[in-house]
Amino acid sequence: xxxxxxxxxxxxxxxxxxxxxxxxxxxxxxxxxxxxxxxxxxxxxxxxxxxxxxxxxxxxxxxxxxxxxxxxxxxxxxxxxxxxxxxxxxxxxxxxxxxxxxxxxxxxxxxx
Amino acid sequence: xxxxxxxxxxxxxxxxxxxxxxxxxxxxxxxxxxxxxxxxxxxxxxxxxxxxxxxxxxxxxxxxxxxxxxxxxxxxxxxxxxxxxxxxxxxxxxxxxxxxxxxxxxxxxxxxxxx
Numbered sequence: 001x002x003x004x005x006x007x008x009x010x011x012x013x014x015x016x017x018x019x020x021x022x023x024x025x026x027x028x029x030x031x032x033x034x035x036x037x038x039x040x041x042x043x044x045x046x047x048x049x050x051x052x053x054x055x056x057x058x059x060x061x062x063x064x065x066x067x068x069x070x071x072x073x074x075x076x077x078x079x080x081x082x083x084x085x086x087x088x089x090x091x092x093x094x095x096x097x098x099x100x101x102x103x104x105x106x107x108x109x110x111x112x
Numbered sequence: 113x114x115x116x117x118x119x120x121x122x123x124x125x126x127x128x129x130x131x132x133x134x135x136x137x138x139x140x141x142x143x144x145x146x147x148x149x150x151x152x153x154x155x156x157x158x159x160x161x162x163x164x165x166x167x168x169x170x171x172x173x174x175x176x177x178x179x180x181x182x183x184x185x186x187x188x189x190x191x192x193x194x195x196x197x198x199x200x201x202x203x204x205x206x207x208x209x210x211x212x213x214x215x216x217x218x219x220x221x222x223x224x225x226x227x
Contacts, residue, residue, distance in 0.1 A: 032213030043116075043203050043218030044155060051213060089155060091216075098143055098167045098210050102155040 002027040004092060004103035012109045019080045021106045023073040023090035031095035033066050033073050038087045038105065047088075048075075080110045114138040118204050118219035125194055125226055133189045133222045135204030144187045145205040145216065146179065148172065155203065161187065194226045 003026045013019050023033070031052050036044035050057045050066045050073070057064045063076040077084050090103040117136045125131050137144050146158040159169045161179055178190045187206075191198055201223050205216040 034213070034215065038155075041201075041221070041223075043205075043221050044216075045218070046215035049213050049215060093210070093213050098160040098162060099145070099157050100205075100207075100216050101157055102147075104154045 002101075004028070004090065004101060006088075006090060006103040007106045008104060010107040010109055012111065013080055015081060015110055015112050017080055019077040019084070019108055019110070021075040021088050021108065023075070023103050025071050025092060025103075028071075028092050028101075029094060030092040032093040033064075034091045034093060034100065035062075035064055035073075035075050036089045036091060036102075038089055040087075044089055044091075044102075049093075077108075080108075082110050082112055084108060085110050114217075116204055116206055116217050116219035118202075118222050120222060121220065122223045123225070125224070127196055127226055128193050131191050131194055131224065133191075133202050133204075133224070135187045135189075135219055136185055137187055137204065137206030138208075138217055139185070141206035141208050141217070143167075143207040143210055144179075144181070145207075146189045147203045147205060147218075148200045149203065149221075150200045158189075191224075194224075196226050199224060199226045 005024045034049045035047045038044045048064045050064045061078045065074045087105045087107045089105045091100045119134045144161040149155045159173045160167045176192045180188050201221045203221045204219045
């Protein structure tokens with residue numbers, strides 16, 4: 001069956017450290033992989049998109065990697081801040097469909 | 113900045129009643145979506161809509177659900193006879209196109225409570 005799995009446990013890290021979140025997928029062939037941030041009671045907000053032929057993408061303190069052999073994406077937030085505390089969602093975009101399918105999400109808590 | 117707007121923000125309805133959730137997608141976008149998020153769970157795809165018809169739907173989107181774009185700006189989700197398990201946050205989203213990978217813009221959601 002198709003699955004998109006993210007760390008189910010919340011990730012707690014200290015301010016200033018790098019947070020690394022994982023997204024693993026099974027039985028998908030995504031052409032693109034996206035990361036979103038979701039705050040409680042709010043809609044997801046887009047952060048980054050990476051294509052299947054890209055290994056790494058950066059935007060300010062954010063970095064995403066995409067390994068289609070391992071079927072995994074890693075999402076890094078460097079120099080994390082308490083304001084980064086939120087749930088982070090990965091989403092797969094396959095080439096022959098219109099839909100965006102979300103993973104289970106990982107809650108990140110950055111403490112001072 | 114353009115945004116997706118949803119109304120109402122919160123809807124309480126009795127089991128068996130019909131509800132209509134409304135969305136105004138971003139004006140030049142072509143692809144429209146409804147997602148559902150039960151409290152504490154993942155964001156689940158319900159349906160995608162393009163060129164005035166459903167392009168894809170999930171198993172959740174059964175005969176009780178329907179979508180419509182009645183006037184070229186609004187995009188609605190109707191649930192014909194609500195069940196307790198329909199209680200969730202419903203998000204509308206839109207994208208300009210899907211080829212080449214594009215971000216989805218989400219509304220703030222409608223919290224539906226079925227009592």
